[in-house]
Amino acid sequence: MVNPPQPAAVARYSPWIVGWFKWYVRGYLRKHFHSVAVCKETVPRIDADARLVVYLNHASWWDPLVAIFLAERFFAERKVIAPFEAEAIKRYPMFERMGFFGVDRSSRRGAVEFLRTAVAALDEPGTSLWMTPEGRFCDPRDNRVPFEPGLAHLATKLAAGVAEGDRPATLLPLAIEYPFWEESLPEVLIRFGEPVRVRDFVNYDKIVNYGKESSRNKGAWGTLLEERLRTAQVELAELSLARRVDAFEVIHGGKSGVGGLYEQVRRLRARLTGKTYQASHGEKLQT
Numbered sequence: 001m002v003n004p005p006q007p008a009a010v011a012r013y014s015p016w017i018v019g020w021f022k023w024y025v026r027g028y029l030r031k032h033f034h035s036v037a038v039c040k041e042t043v044p045r046i047d048a049d050a051r052l053v054v055y056l057n058h059a060s061w062w063d064p065l066v067a068i069f070l071a072e073r074f075f076a077e078r079k080v081i082a083p084f085e086a087e088a089i090k091r092y093p094m095f096e097r098m099g100f101f102g103v104d105r106s107s108r109r110g111a112v113e114f115l116r117t118a119v120a121a122l123d124e125p126g127t128s129l130w131m132t133p134e135g136r137f138c139d140p141r142d143n144r145v146p147f148e149p150g151l152a153h154l155a156t157k158l159a160a161g162v163a164e165g166d167r168p169a170t171l172l173p174l175a176i177e178y179p180f181w182e183e184s185l186p187e188v189l190i191r192f193g194e195p196v197r198v199r200d201f202v203n204y205d206k207i208v209n210y211g212k213e214s215s216r217n218k219g220a221w222g223t224l225l226e227e228r229l230r231t232a233q234v235e236l237a238e239l240s241l242a243r244r245v246d247a248f249e250v251i252h253g254g255k256s257g258v259g260g261l262y263e264q265v266r267r268l269r270a271r272l273t274g275k276t277y278q279a280s281h282g283e284k285l286q287t
Contacts, residue, residue, distance in 0.1 A: 013079060014097040021098055022072050025065050029252060034183040036069065036252035039191040039239065043074055046195070049167055051122040051158065052078065055151055055225065056174040057233055058132035059140040066176065066188055067130045073251055078128040081121040083114060083150075105135065105148070114150055119157050122169070129154075133225075140177045141237050143230045152222035155198070159221070163202040171196040173229035175236040181243060189240055189248065193232030196225060 029036060046052055052075065056063065064082070071080045079099055086102035089095055096102075101117050104110030121127055133147040151171075158169040173193030180186045239247045 012096050013099055017094065017097045018080075018099070022068060025068050026252065028065065029069060029188070032185065033178075033188050033252075034181070034185040035250045036066070036188040037190070037248035037250045039189075039236065039247055040249050042192040044172065044192060044195045046075070046170055046172070047168055048077070049125070050197075051167055051169040052128040053122070053151075053154065053158075053169070053171045054128060054130045054174055055133050055171060055229065056130070056176055057140055057229060058134045058137055059176050060137065060178055062178065062188070063132060063176065066190075069252065070174070070190065071128060071130065075128050078126050079124075080130055081118075081127050082130045083118070086110065111150065111153070115153055115157060118154055119161075122158070133229075140175070140233060143233060147222060147226050149218065149222070151225055152218045155196075155221040155225060156218050159198050159202050162198045169198040171198070171225060173225070173232050175229065175232035177236055177240050179240050188252075189236060191232050191236040191239075193228045196228060 054067070054071075056067065067082070068080060071078065081099045081101070083103040084095055084100040086104045089100060089102040101121075103114045118129055122129055131151065133151040134145050135148040136145075138145045155171060158166075158171075161167075162169055172195045175191045175193060177189045178186045179189060
């Protein structure tokens with residue numbers, strides 16, 4: 001039996017380029033944010049052999065870089081595979097060496113190609129697919145934006161595979177915000193939502209609590225996946241609005257204070273007076 005060809009996202013994957021880019025991202029985030037912090041006790045355990053899809057709200061330009069950092073932090077043993085605008089990837093071909101693959105969102109053919117590539121990539125052990133189903137930048141607290149159909153279509157494909165004995169699959173929602181709190185730089189706040197483990201649904205005639213047809217019904221999957229992410233966003237927004245520092249754990253520290261000559265004077269004054277220097281202006285996030 002001849003093995004099917006690997007998708008470009010896997011076949012052209014360069015560990016060296018990916019390793020360099022992860023190092024670059026860590027420094028870049030440290031330079032532009034006060035911290036990257038995750039809601040405590042929301043990081044789920046994912047079976048090592050499970051096919052993993054992480055889907056997040058599309059809050060800003062920073063999302064892909066934050067996703068790369070989070071993937072390394074929480075799922076370091078997995079390659080990151082992600083869809084990318086077809087025209088954009090032509091301008092930045094290096095991203096193809098980092099697991100990104102082009103998608104034409106304007107055509108049916110592009111949708112079919114997305115599904116084929118995503119499923120083939122997930123069939124490779126040790127991968128994770130990251131995507132933003134809103135399809136465009138949206139305010140992190142705007143829950144009215146509908147998902148594009150690609151994620152629900154992918155869920156039905158994975159459900160069909162699991163029902164026929166394929167490896168398990170998990171779809172993991174991830175909420176993200178970039179608020180300004182006490183510092184001159186913003187925070188990156190994240191909260192993982194309740195994971196959708198496909199095997200919990202494929203053995204039922206209906207998707208639990210959704211009153212739809214079978215576990216392969218795309219509308220039912222779309223409703224379930226959207227509700228899981230929106231719930232995580234609402235919970236994250238409540239903590240962010242309340243500035244609940246105690247609810248978060250810092251996983252990557254950035255810059256604090258004003259910086260420049262003013263910060264140097266404060267540091268020198270503390271040293272001369274024997275006081276402890278504190279660059280941050282508010283209550284420090286926990287590490």
